[in-house]
Amino acid sequence: MLANYHTHTSRCQHAKGEDREYVEAAIRMGIRTLGFSDHCPWVFPGDYVSGIRMRPDQVEDYFSSLESLRKEYARDIDILIGFEAEYVPDLMEGQERLLADYPLDYMILGQHFLGTEPHSTYTGSPSSDEKFLADYVDLVIEGMDTGKYLYLAHPDVLHFIGEDAIYRKHMTRLCKYLKERDIPVEINMLGAYQGRHYPSDRFLQIVKEVGNSCIVGIDAHSPEEIANDYGFQVCRELIEKYQLPMVEKLV
Template structure:
C-alpha cells in the first residue's frame, strides 16, 4: 500500500502552522509517495462575517499558485495534489462548483463541520451536541454524498465527539451514513489526528471504532487521513501504525487512491 495523505492544511486557515514547503519536506522525510493539500475552503459569507477557521476568498489565488510552484519544485521527490475541504452549504454549492473549475483543483473532500451554514453556528466536533443536532448532521451528510461532488467523506464519525457517547442514536445515524456511502461508493476517511495529538488516551470517541465496525459490516472502503495542521504531524508513525492495526482488525478495506477531478 502506498503511503499517501490527502488531508493537509495550511496556515491560511488561521488554526494551522508551518509553511507549505515544510509540510512537503516532512512528507518526503516520512516516505509519502503523494501529498494532497485540502485546506478549509472559503465561502462567500455575508460581508459582516469573517470565519476564524478557514482562509479568506482573497487567499485562494496564493493557495493554489504557491502549491503549483512547489509541485514543480518537488516533482522528482513527491507527487503533490491540490484540493479543498468543504462543507455542504446548499446555497453556496454553485459558487463552489465555479471555484473548482476556475482553479482546476484536483479534488474536494467533504468535512461536515456545520449543518447548513457556519454563520448559524450549528457545529460538530468539540461543540456539545444533542440528538436534534445529530439528525441535522445526518441530513447534511446524505445530501453531500448524493451530490457526487466529493472524493471522500472526511472524519464521518466526528459527530460522536461532541455528543459524548455512542448510543442507539449514534448507531442508527452511523448505519445510515455508511449505507449511503456504500450506495454511492464514497470513500470514508479514518482520521488519525487524535491518535497523533492524544497518543496516551485510553478511549477515543473520534475515531470511533463502533462507527468503523458498522462501516466494515456494510462493505465500505476507507482511507487514512492525517488532518495535518502542523508539518511535523506527517512525521509521526505511531498513529499511522495504530490505525493500520485497528482497521485490519476490524476487517475494512483500506485504499490509497482517490478519484480526482477531470477538467477540460
C-alpha cells in the same frame, strides 16, 4: 502510506508551517501523492470573516504556491490541490464562482457545521438530540450526492452521546450509502492520535458490519503531523482491530 488527501496549510489560521515543509515531510515519509485540502473559504454575505478557514483573497496564493512546489518536486512526489469544505447549500454558488478559474484537483467533504458560520453549532459538540444526528447524515448524503467530493472526511465527527440504537440507525444509513458508491470511510489520523471522540469505536464497529473500505487521512495541521509515526501506528491498530480493507489511492 502511498497517498494522503487531507492536508492543511497555515492559511486556515489554525495550522502552522510553510507549504514546502509539508511537502518535504511527505517525501521523507515515502508518500507518493500529497493532496492539500485546506479549509475552503466561503463567500459570506455581509462582512463576516471566519477565523477557522482561509479567506477568499488567499485562494490565489494557495494555488500559486502549491503549483510552484508541484513543479519543483515533480520527481519526488505528486502534489494535488484541493479543499476540505462543508456542504452548505445556500453558499455553494458563491464558492463555486470563487474557485471556477482555478485548476482544482478534488474536494473532500468535512461537515464541521450544518449551516453557516457563525451561528451554526460545531458538529463535534456532544449532543443527544436525534434530529442533530439525522440532519447531519441527511446533509452529508445530500452533499456527497452532488458528486463534488472525493470522500467524506471524519464521517464520525458528529458527537452523538444518546442511545446506541439511534446512533446505529443513522450511521448505518450513512455507511450503507458510502458502501453502495464505493466511497471509503476516512480514519482520521489527527483525531486518532490526539484521542478525540473520532475515530469512534462504535462507528468503526458499524463500518465493519456494513463492510466499508477505509482510507487514512492525516488531517495534517503541521508538517510534524505528516512525519508522525505514532499517528500511523494508532491508525494501523484501528484498521487491524476492525479488519477494515484499506484503499491506498483515490486520484
